Amino acid sequence: MIKNYFKIFFRNLRKQPTYSLINIFGLAVGMASSILIFMFVQHERSYDQYHEKADxxxxxxxxxxxxxxAISLHLGHAAPPFAPLLKSDFEDQIEEAVRVMNTTVIMRDEEKVFKEERFFFADPELFKVFTWKLLKGNPADALSFPDGLVISASMAKKYFGDKDPMGRALELRIGSELYNGQVRGVMEDIPDNSHFQADFFASMEPVVDFYGGYEAMMANFGSNNFATYLLLEEGVDPDEIGGQLPDFIDRHIAASGQGIPASKGTQLFLWPLTDIHLYSNLDSELEPNSNIEYVYIYGAIALFILLIACINFMNLATARSAKRAMEVGLRKVMGADRQLLVKQFMGETIFMTVAALVIAMLLAWFALPYFNNFTGKDLSLNLIDHPEYLAGFVGMVILVGLIAGSYPSLFLSGFQPASVLKGTYKIGSIHEKLRSFLVVGQFAISIGLIVAVLVVINQLEYMKNKDLGFEKKEIAILPAFEEFSNNISFLRERWMQHPGIEDVALASRIPSGRLLDSQGTQAEVDGEMTSINTRIADVHISHSFFQAFGMEIIEGRDFDILLASDSSESFILNESAVRAIGWASPEAAIDKPFIYGNRRGQVVGVVKDFHFESLHQPISPMVFMIPDTRINQVAIKLSPTGREEALAYLRDEWLATRPDYPLEISFVADKFDEQYEAEEKVGAIFGFFAGLAILISVLGLFGLSAYATEQRLKEIGIRKVLGASSLNIVSLLGKDFLKLVIIGFIIAVPLAWIGMSKWLENFAYSITVSWMIIAISGCLAVLIAAATVSSQSYRAALVNPVETFKKE
Known part of the structure; x- marks a missing residue:
């Protein structure tokens, strides 16, 4: 029976090659797109699941x-005491607690010097919690040694080549401090589906020394720089521990001066390891994570494209039904029942789907390198490494076969033999309406995707071009060291003599970074010193900071380098901080007593609000002060005309000052753009797959219009004999299809409007879904459809009526 289905499939392929190829290629493109998205989604959902104890x-x-x-700040990091205290307080429920802290180091081995950013200090219990296999060394004690260092296999190859790295020394420079590490272990490279990547794990001992010893470190609840992980005992309910965390906080952190329990101001939460990549987008993460909403969106796009391809199949199969009506009639006369015919047509559909899958896999294989480059993944179609793909492909064939073949098989098998053999059988209006409905559905999906693409593009343009309240162009960023901080006045004066350098400033954080630093605040409100219960983020800057960035002081004055008191007693606030404190106006804030952390003084100025962070976040209340420490970045305002010369000059200056530290110059404008990479990818994915959806829809419309034109050749010939022009013929044949596209547009508009308005809620500052975007999407769809239908209609209009009548 299967052999017979196979013969019939190839017979029809030879008889109707154009329509069969349209169907197969349409299915193949849809399936190829779905394969790529399926691989991407499966990879996204697999993060950290390889750990044996991941659950x-x-x-x-x-x-x-x-x-x-309301939560004012939520960090994916915690203070150093929490891990050991949690292990101690919940010893029957927590098996292990481990901390890791990321930093950037300069690594030296003989003559090799590298800047390594995937360097972590970690507790010795690291390998008891995470399943990272050590190729060499003992995981139980590799990090117990004060100089212990575990490196990845890639780093072992990078630094030591084919030599045995065990016991070899590496010199580490962190800031101005030098450490010596000894390789105590070599681990396999961490899989790419991990929520953070590490090339080095070092003993926590240097960190303990940095904090001034173990006791000082255990008393520091303000330095939230540690990613903290708990391995729960088997059978322990994490919610049970979570319910006890407020009491845990109050046991270990003192109440405020007003007697408010610490748990009212701060709290701890437990996140399942396997949820971090898709569900955790906190104010600090070890690495940027993805978003489950985008996974759902990509999955929906894959299903939509498959659905469009299946609709094509159903439309073309039912439209060509008259060609197979006689076959069905004869089979029924010879004794075939409807069930047998359904099986036959479904079998043909499955064969066609398998053929489409083969082509789809080839298309996906060719497209995969580009897809990987775009997504930053390392996906592979290797079925040996990913046997789950095979199950997915089989499932796709069955799903597509059932969706695409169900209606045509039921429709074709329902022909009445008597009507067919008499030549009086006609396709009912209900089937014509259903086919029209399917075309409407196709273009509604395509138009919805076009709207999404245009919204994303416009939002990206808005974010990149919005006035941030300062000049972000031509501001270069260099890391700051003690040599810079101690000699900033001298260096600034010398560097500004270069014609390509307009200004130089220092800061603890530079615009485009996250505002993670804050301390307790008190201010005089209505004549009394009042504790401010709103978080005010602090930024430590040099005197020239506002000038270098072109920020506007709207009240009071800027910091004055000639006033020594400005370095210890003066504060400048932004407008949001003034409002958060409760002062009536920026003018009312000037000279008000102000206490921030341990510093007492007064407000000397108010700077106009500007966007320090990305447009995902609203403008935060901020306080600026001149520090004696915590300066770690240099901002250099370059002249547009002398940019390259200035950069070359800065590299020479750096080499003379820090020859042992590789220089990497970044730019504020680039840093802001990097924060919108996720949206860039969404826009590109929408654009790519919207294009494919339109392509598949156009293939179907091409097939339907070609068939409709073929069915009306005699009518076209008569109309031409009676004087109809080619334009009349094109209009006659195209108007019905264009009506369907317009109906699809009307359906798509409100759905796309709602969906993209919801997406825009992810931004504190965004565009609106304008009617211009909607109009452009509709016009684009109508133009594409018109061009597709008109191409067939125009060909028919050019046929000589004599030739048409000869055939008839």
Whole structure:
């Protein structure tokens, strides 16, 4: 029977090659797109699942609250005491607690010097929690040694070549400090589906020394730089621990001066390890994570494209039904029942789907390198490494076969033999309406995707071009060291003599970074010193900071280098901080007593609000002060005309000052753009797959219009004899299809409007879904459809009526 189905499939392929190829290629393109998206989604959902104890590993995050109970800051990091204290307080429920802290180091081995950013200090219990196999060394004690260092296989090859790295020394420079590490272990490279990547793990001992010893470190609840992970005992409910965390906080952190329990201002949360990549987008993460919403969106796009391809199949199969009506009639006369015919047509569909799958896999294989380059993944179609793909492909064939073949098989098998053999059988209006409905559905999906593409593009343009309240162009960023901080006045004066350098400033954080630093605040409000229960982020800057960035002081004055008191007693606030404190105006803030952390003084100026962070976040209340420490970045305002010369000059200056530290110059404008990479990818994916959806829809419309034109050749010939022009013929044949496209547009508009308005809620500052975007999407769809239908209609209009009548 299967052999017979196979013969019939190839017989029809030879008889109707154009329509068969349209169907197969349409299915193939849809399936290829779905294969790529399926691989991407499967990879996204696989993060951290390779750990043997993944279901028992939880990360600790820490949040702070405003007085109204709203979260003002939520970090994926915690303070150093929490891990050992949690292990001690919940010893029957927590098997292990481990901390890791990321930093950037300069690594030296003989003559090789490299800047390594995937360097982590870690507790000795690291390999008891995570399943990272050590190729050499003992995982139980590799990080117990004060100089212990575990490196990845790639780093072992990079630094030591084919030599045995065990016991070899590496010199580490962190800031101005030098350490010596000894390789105590070599681990396999961490899989790419991990929520963070590491090339080096070092003993935590240097960090303990940095904090001033173990006791000082255990008393520091303000330095939230540690990613903290808990391995729960088997059978322990994490919610049970979570419910006890407020009491845990109050046991270990003292209440405020007003007697408010610490748990009212800060709290800890437990995150399942396997949820971090898709569900955790906190104010600090070890690496940028993805978003489950985008996974759902990509999955929906894959299903939509498959659906469009299946609709093509159904439309073309039913439209060509008259060609097979006689076959069905004869089979029924010879004794074939409807069930047998359904099996036959479904079998043909399955064969066609398998053929489409083969082509789809080839298309996906060719497209995969470009897809990987775009997504930053290392996906592979290797079925040996990914046997789950095979199950997915089989499932796709069955799903597509059932969706694409069900209606045509039921439709074709329902022909009445008597009507068919008499030549009086006609396709019912209900089937014509259903086919029209399917075309409407196709273009509604395509138009919806076009709207999404245009919205994303416009939002990206808005974010990149919005006035941030300062001049972001031509500002270069260099890391700052003690040599810079101690000699900034001299260096600034010398560097500004170069015609390509307009200004130089220092800061603890540069615009485009996250505002993660804050301390307790008190201010005089209505004549009394009042504790401010809203988080005010701090930025430590040099005197020239506002000038270098072109920020506007709208009240009071800037810091004055000639006033020594400005370095210890003066504060400048932004407008948002003035409002958060409760002062009536920027003018009212000037000279008001102000306490921030341990510093007492007064407000000397108010700077106009500007966007320090990306447009995902609203403008935060900020306080600026001149520090004696915590300066770690240099901002250099370059002249547009002397940019390259200035950069070359800075490299020479750097080499003379820090010859042992590789220089990497970044730019504020680029840093802001990098924060929108996720949206860039969404826009590109929408654009690519919207294009494919339109392509598939156009293939179907091409096939339907070609068939409709073929069915009306005699009518066209008569109309031409009676004087109809080619334009009349094109209009006659095209108007019905264009009506369907317009109906699809009307359906797509409200759905796309709602969906993209929801997406724009992810941004504190965004565009609106304008009617211009909607109109452009509709016009684009109508033009594409018109061009497709008109091409067939125009060909028919050019046929000589004599030739048509000869055939008839």
């Amino acid at each position: 028992r590993i939880f990360r600790v995050s820490r949040a702070w609250y405003n007085q109204d109970g």
